[in-house]
Amino acid sequence: MSAASAPAASLRPALPGDTPILAAIAAAAIFELTGEDYDHDQQEAWASTAGDEETLAERLADSLTLVATRDSEPVGFIALADNKRIDFLYVHPEVAGEGIGALLCDAIEKLAAARGAKSLSVDASDTGLGFFQKRGYVPKQRNTVPRGGVWLGNTTMEKSLVAEGTIH
Known part of the structure; x- marks a missing residue:
């Protein structure tokens, strides 16, 4: 499905019953989108x-969590x-590259800024590094994280949410 013909995505807060589908989206994204960066x-x-x-x-309950939906089905x-x-x-692999990640990031950056955040950080996977760099996140530190007996690399990145020239 091309982005031009894809139905518009909407955002909503996560609900407690979303956990199984969100876990499935995460697993699908990990297995189908990260193969070039992780074994x-x-x-x-x-x-x-x-x-x-x-x-x-x-x-998720301890966080501000937004779900992107398309035709009422969670996609990211x-x-x-x-x-x-x-x-x-x-983001589910079937909609990767269609702007869902950008829609989610735009919303969370605006919400964080409205709540007084001066910057946001993320521990970006090697797969997500370019996405965050394009959004203005700057690499700060390389990390190796143990998971289930193996090591995963990621990069802590940060983005200022305060416009340059703004008086703090």
Whole structure:
């Protein structure tokens, strides 16, 4: 489906009953979109963490979580933790490249700024690094994270939400 013919996506707050579908979206994104950057063992370890529905539900409940839907079906989600860090951003592979991630990021950046955040950080996967760089996030630090007996690389990035020249 091309972005031009795709139905418009809408955003809504996450609901407690969304956890299974959001875990499935995360797993699909990990397995289908990260193969160029992570090997199978890394994908398995990452997906087992993201797919732990009980832990995912707790983290989403402690965050401002938005769900992108198309035809009322969830196709992606983003979670903002402590009004300063993007904790999750996953888009279903079937809609990857259609602007869903940008729609989610735009909304969460606006909400964080409206709540007084001066900047946002994210621990971006190697797959997501270019996406965040295009949005103005600047790499700050390279990380290696243990997951299920394997190591995953990611990069802590930060974006200022305050326009240059603005008086603080």
